[in-house]
Amino acid sequence: MTYLDDFEFLGNTNKVPDFIDGLKSGHSLFSLVLSYTETCEIPGITIAGADKDSIKFTPPADAEYLYYGYCKTIDKIPMTPDGKPTPALLTKMALDSANIPHIVINAGSKISPQLPFIQTGLSYGRNILVESAMSDSQVSHAVDYGRMVGKHLASMTDCLIIGESIPGGTTTALAVLRGFGFKAKVSSSIPTNPYELKNEIVNTALERLNSNDPYHVISKVGDPMIAFVAGMLSSASEITKVMLAGGTQMTAVLAFASKIGFNVKNTAIGTTCYISDDTSSNFKSTVLEIADIPVIAVNPGLSNSIFSGLKAFSEGFAKEGAGAGGSIISSMIKTGNDSSDFLKLCEKEYDRLFTSL
Amino acid sequence: MTYLDDFEFLGNTNKVPDFIDGLKSGHSLFSLVLSYTETCEIPGITIAGADKDSIKFTPPADAEYLYYGYCKTIDKIPMTPDGKPTPALLTKMALDSANIPHIVINAGSKISPQLPFIQTGLSYGRNILVESAMSDSQVSHAVDYGRMVGKHLASMTDCLIIGESIPGGTTTALAVLRGFGFKAKVSSSIPTNPYELKNEIVNTALERLNSNDPYHVISKVGDPMIAFVAGMLSSASEITKVMLAGGTQMTAVLAFASKIGFNVKNTAIGTTCYISDDTSSNFKSTVLEIADIPVIAVNPGLSNSIFSGLKAFSEGFAKEGAGAGGSIISSMIKTGNDSSDFLKLCEKEYDRLFTSL
Numbered sequence: 001m002t003y004l005d006d007f008e009f010l011g012n013t014n015k016v017p018d019f020i021d022g023l024k025s026g027h028s029l030f031s032l033v034l035s036y037t038e039t040c041e042i043p044g045i046t047i048a049g050a051d052k053d054s055i056k057f058t059p060p061a062d063a064e065y066l067y068y069g070y071c072k073t074i075d076k077i078p079m080t081p082d083g084k085p086t087p088a089l090l091t092k093m094a095l096d097s098a099n100i101p102h103i104v105i106n107a108g109s110k111i112s113p114q115l116p117f118i119q120t121g122l123s124y125g126r127n128i129l130v131e132s133a134m135s136d137s138q139v140s141h142a143v144d145y146g147r148m149v150g151k152h153l154a155s156m157t158d159c160l161i162i163g164e165s166i167p168g169g170t171t172t173a174l175a176v177l178r179g180f181g182f183k184a185k186v187s188s189s190i191p192t193n194p195y196e197l198k199n200e201i202v203n204t205a206l207e208r209l210n211s212n213d214p215y216h217v218i219s220k221v222g223d224p225m226i227a228f229v230a231g232m233l234s235s236a237s238e239i240t241k242v243m244l245a246g247g248t249q250m251t252a253v254l255a256f257a258s259k260i261g262f263n264v265k266n267t268a269i270g271t272t273c274y275i276s277d278d279t280s281s282n283f284k285s286t287v288l289e290i291a292d293i294p295v296i297a298v299n300p301g302l303s304n305s306i307f308s309g310l311k312a313f314s315e316g317f318a319k320e321g322a323g324a325g326g327s328i329i330s331s332m333i334k335t336g337n338d339s340s341d342f343l344k345l346c347e348k349e350y351d352r353l354f355t356s357l
Numbered sequence: 358m359t360y361l362d363d364f365e366f367l368g369n370t371n372k373v374p375d376f377i378d379g380l381k382s383g384h385s386l387f388s389l390v391l392s393y394t395e396t397c398e399i400p401g402i403t404i405a406g407a408d409k410d411s412i413k414f415t416p417p418a419d420a421e422y423l424y425y426g427y428c429k430t431i432d433k434i435p436m437t438p439d440g441k442p443t444p445a446l447l448t449k450m451a452l453d454s455a456n457i458p459h460i461v462i463n464a465g466s467k468i469s470p471q472l473p474f475i476q477t478g479l480s481y482g483r484n485i486l487v488e489s490a491m492s493d494s495q496v497s498h499a500v501d502y503g504r505m506v507g508k509h510l511a512s513m514t515d516c517l518i519i520g521e522s523i524p525g526g527t528t529t530a531l532a533v534l535r536g537f538g539f540k541a542k543v544s545s546s547i548p549t550n551p552y553e554l555k556n557e558i559v560n561t562a563l564e565r566l567n568s569n570d571p572y573h574v575i576s577k578v579g580d581p582m583i584a585f586v587a588g589m590l591s592s593a594s595e596i597t598k599v600m601l602a603g604g605t606q607m608t609a610v611l612a613f614a615s616k617i618g619f620n621v622k623n624t625a626i627g628t629t630c631y632i633s634d635d636t637s638s639n640f641k642s643t644v645l646e647i648a649d650i651p652v653i654a655v656n657p658g659l660s661n662s663i664f665s666g667l668k669a670f671s672e673g674f675a676k677e678g679a680g681a682g683g684s685i686i687s688s689m690i691k692t693g694n695d696s697s698d699f700l701k702l703c704e705k706e707y708d709r710l711f712t713s714l
Contacts, residue, residue, distance in 0.1 A: 119476035
């Protein structure tokens with residue numbers, strides 16, 4: 001049994017060996033893009049945070065946990081109301097075990113993390129149920145700065161992995177995909193995916209569209225993360241390999257990037273099998289509809305965990321986030337660890353975090 | 358004639374070949390640290406800026422010029438009242454010609470640059486003539502964040518080049534060196550180095566010292582750049598090669614770093630011959646007194662320029678800054694360009710900038 005047995009390949013599988021070789025022999029760099037959409041404040045939309053008022057602390061706290069192993073903005077690491085930890089736990093174990101460097105980017109987080117981060121000057125996105133997400137100039141700013149950051153980071157690495165932390169982001173992702181004409185159904189951090197609520201929000205938001213101009217769609221129903229990461233992908237993929245680390249939100253990034261241009265040959269999506277196997281979403285078919293790229297989905301083996309908090313990821317909670325899937329894939333390729341090795345690392349960390357509370 | 362003829366080697370010259378080999382075969386990353394000390398507002402201290410009110414725009418404008426080829430914060434690139442350009446012109450030509458990536462760090466600039474940059478949350482330093490530069494906790498913050506940034510950037514590159522843009526920084530550098538007991542005389546951006554004024558400021562500032570604790574010295578008479586870059590050097594030199602790109606200000610960084618610890622084996626200083634040949638300062642002997650490291654000084658050949666604005670660098674104006682010397686050294690090693698090739702690049706850029714005004 002090797003880590004390859006933990007991988008599932010979708011999309012353009014011809015390009016997979018090239019990506020794996022690149023990740024094995026070259027240097028990778030992980031970037032975590034923090035952002036915020038007020039859409040997450042609609043009750044019932046997300047569980048990223050112990051309660052409504054603490055949701056805005058999740059992105060900076062994820063970043064702080066990756067840096068320090070603990071958070072500064074809040075007391076404990078981000079978790080659901082019943083104590084299930086942030087997927088950043090998986091990301092941290094993946095990056096640390098493979099010694100993959102990472103950098104934090106603030107692309108519209110409501111709260112700045114207490115660590116050195118790349119500042120972009122972007123504001124958070126507005127609640128798309130009631131108003132436009134961003135002004136046109138904010139979308140341009142996000143794309144322009146994304147392009148600059150993507151170009152600079154790409155020139156420092158052989159593979160740029162991009163993850164995100166934006167609570168409520170699956171709802172704006174759904175709106176963007178629908179706005180571009182895809183019949184997307186998206187995953188959620190909640191096992192009983194709140195479809196009706198999401199659809200209601202998205203349908204209301206889409207009424208605001210009066211053109212299919214890509215910038216207009218992002219401005220009316222998107223979020224700063226989608227605009228910024230699409231900009232990053234657009235420039236970085238011209239220079240080096242890029243792995244979008246995430247599920248449905250990265251599908252929306254891909255959809256927007258396909259409008260503004262990016263190098264398909266250097267691009268892949270890396271995610272967890274909890275996303276790709278999610279029958280409530282149509283992740284796979286949506287990616288294939290957008291771009292001819294490889295998708296690597298990893299089974300991190302958490303269903304075998306002795307801890308219910310880790311097992312929960314395999315049962316539909318969180319599923320993905322903070323670039324967990326792409327980080328695990330890069331890490332396994334670099335270290336040769338398989339899912340049982342990785343699970344041991346996560347259990348040790350889980351134990352450290354929850355016995356020290 | 359090769360670029361090696363343009364180099365002068367000082368200090369521990371045994372380590373020079375290893376540094377040159379590393380710069381030739383590996384990837385370099387240039388980081389520009391922006392900062393500010395209100396000490397620069399003392400009339401007569403600096404010419405970094407067309408007038409007193411515009412000095413604070415010099416660090417962000419230097420960074421913007423490196424990024425965009427023009428400035429956003431101000432209309433023209435930073436220049437002296439009589440039109441001599443910022444040394445960032447040299448840095449830009451060096452980095453661009455060798456395709457060396459760079460990243461901007463805000464470590465206490467009064468004004469943020471209009472581009473993506475690493476944010477540290479540091480405030481600018483106070484005027485050491487009248488008050489302490491920083492609180493103790495600000496010094497710790499600067500060192501801690503410097504260590505974090507240094508660690509992360511070092512893990513992305515084979516050689517981290519660190520430059521600075523802090524107007525008035527030679528005066529705080531002098532104060533720090535004296536505070537640590539070195540009989541330093543420092544260079545200035547002004548040909549008729551305003552010794553008496555500097556000494557008067559430094560002597561007054563040093564009266565504030567009541568201990569030789571290194572953090573105390575930086576807090577009372579230093580600036581945020583010195584604390585931050587020493588932190589960067591301290592962690593980065595444990596991971597990869599580091600070239601401090603600058604003159605007397607980097608000597609002060611080295612002095613503080615030698616107190617908080619750094620890896621001497623991986624450290625060098627790169628500067629211009631306009632600094633190392635400056636008879637009004639004792640740059641060489643001060644470096645040797647502090648640490649057993651190699652110093653590479655490059656002659657960029659600007660004395661042969663047809664433009665008086667470029668020739669001025671060789672006549673004592675600016676001399677160095679924005680990491681020019683270290684960038685030129687890294688660039689020549691990477692491209693094989695010698696000083697006459699480099700001069701052509703600078704003249705072309707100078708022509709572009711000043712005919713487009």
